[in-house]
Amino acid sequence: MRSVLICHASDAFDREGLAAWLASFTELAGVVVLDETRAQRRARVRRELRRVGLLRFVDVVAMRVYQRVALAGRDRAWLKQALATLRRRYGPAPDVPQIMAADVNDAKVLTFLRQAKPDLVLARCKQLLKKKLIAVPKLGCFVLHPGICPEYRNAHGCFWALAQRDLDRVGMTLLKVDAGVDTGPVYGYYRYAFDELNESHVVIQYRVVMENLGALATRFAEIAAGSAQPLDTRDRASATWGQPWFTRYLRWQHAAARMAVP
Incomplete structure (x- = not known):
């Protein structure tokens, strides 16, 4: 089973750790590394502002500031330790062909995928994939979606399940990409015993992936065999x-905190 990983340049957990994991049970044929431009990031900010309005956008910015000041240090420490664990478990990032792009739907990315001829693509990116790209791999493009779909679509499903106190839906969805926003076929739900007082939603989103890598590898094998x-x-x-x-x-x-009080 040939695979290609799509990930962001700044995310070593994916770019190194998940690349090595994929190479442990598939033939990793290449990695697409996305390095977004400032213009793309500004466009994302403008979309969020239009979507929620000015007052709620201030709420979003306040969360970003608090996360950077109060939570980011612990998150980075956890991610560093997690990456070290993945390296011990699966070895260093494999030496495979890579391509850098700002836009996942760039023509050169499509050409790269067609040349790699993957059976599956694992997309660990915030950008939506267009139909031409989705159609390249034989088995499809898959995402490890943070949150349980369809109740929690978009990129922050774990946060919102926690905020809604919908604790049974704090987890991850193995999703096959279609033309919608996290609306494709679901091939599995994955969870772990998270600690919401001591783990940020960012750590929870990464850890639910890390705790289920063995089960995910088995599921991908079943998808390839046609039994899933x-x-x-x-x-x-x-x-x-x-x-x-x-x-x-x-x-x-x-x-x-109230739940934790005996």
Whole structure:
């Protein structure tokens, strides 16, 4: 089974750790590394501002500032330790062809994928894939979505499940990409015993991946063998969720602290 990984340049957990993991049970044929431009990041900010309005956008910015000041140091320390664990488990990042791009849908990325001829693509990126790219791998493009779909779509599903106190849906979804936003076939849900008082939602999102790598490898093998069938998600609530809000973070932490009191 040939695979290609798509990830962001700044994410060593994916670029090194998950690349080595993929190479442990597939033939990793290449890595697409996304290095976004400032213009792309500004465009994402403008989209969020239009989506939520000025007042709520201040709430989003406050969460970003708090995360950078109060949480980012611990998150980086955890990620460094996690990457060291992955290196011990799977070895260093494999020496395979790579391509750098700002846009995952760039024509050169499409050419790279067609030349690599992957059976599956694992997309660990914030950008949406267009139909031409989705159609390249024989088995499809897959994402390890943070949160349980379809209830928690978009990139911050774990945060919103925690904020909603929907603790049974704090986890990860193995999702096959289609033309929508996290609306494709679901091939599995994965969880672990998270500690919401001592683990940030960022750590939870990464750790749920790390704790389930063995099960995910087995599932991909079943997909390749044709024995895995998507789960039935019809008649379930479906919602997209945006960036985390500081006010909801404070409410989540207060509720979590109250639950911890004997």
